[in-house]
């Protein structure tokens with residue numbers, strides 16, 4: 192892979208997650224609040240069925256499109272080269288412009304290599320400024336890197352206080368692949384009630400959500416919190432002002448249980464998965 196070109200755009204330090212944001216009113220409230228709080232990334236996907244409402248929200252909030260990095264993802268029903276290109280065309284029609292395009296889930300090996308070829312072409316044609324993957328584990332990344340002409344700029348994976356895959360983070364760091372954390376607040380699984388997280392939030396005088404996001408940032412990960420509530424959207428952006436000391440980072444690292452809230456990408460590795 193030495194000499195294989197890197198691709199991509201500068202990742203915003205804070206991107207709004209939008210899974211479950213469906214209605215125009217929800218999208219306008221969330222996107223407007225995120226922009227006002229300094230989020231410069233919006234994460235969507237074909238399977239969220241909200242690309243059109245996200246685009247309308249960006250337009251109706253008067254957000255300068257060049258100031259925003261919008262991500263979308265190719266879903267599992269489009270896992271060959273032609274289908275992935277058609278999926279991009281459809282998502283681009285709904286979103287107007289896609290800055291970063293990801294393979295949402297790897298699925299079986301030969302198929303993700305075909306999808307990656309489609310993404311490489313989209314990048315070379317200037318249709319997406321950045322291409323990358325999501326839910327890829329180390330063995331899947333190794334196979335991808337062995338065959339890719341263009342390296343993925345990022346891997347979007349589940350990552351929060353209770354699930355930090357250190358070997359994956361180390362691998363991505365070595366390979367120059369940015370890691371973006373989905374479900375960084377634990378997706379309602381109870382992470383924000385963790386007693387050690389709460390203890391450190393109290394000590395620092397900030398909220399558990401801000402502490403959870405600051406923890407990820409200090410691990411070198413880009414967090415992707417979702418909220419449709421303007422107060423929580425603003426609260427979450429406040430993580431930028433939080434600095435966790437070394438003993439706090441060590442205490443929080445001790446909470447890693449390696450328990451996912453989402454699917455295990457290995458569960459779909461080499462199997463039927465639609």
Ligand SMILES: NC(=O)c1ccc[n+]([C@@H]2O[C@H](COP(=O)([O-])OP(=O)(O)OC[C@H]3O[C@@H](n4cnc5c(N)ncnc54)[C@H](OP(=O)(O)O)[C@@H]3O)[C@@H](O)[C@H]2O)c1
Pocket residue numbers: 207208209210211234235295325326347348372373374375376377378379383400401415416417418419420423424426427453
């Ligand atoms: N690539 C993938 O396969 C994948 C998978 C899952 C998610 N994602 C992306 O990652 C984004 C984030 O992940 P996620 O939505 O699973 O989980 P998350 O961001 O960890 O958690 C979202 C939940 O936390 C609540 N919340 C937000 N801020 C809060 C705060 N300050 N205090 C208390 N509760 C708070 C939200 O409720 P309210 O909305 O009511 O505030 C929502 O129920 C998604 O929206 C999506 O864009 C990608």
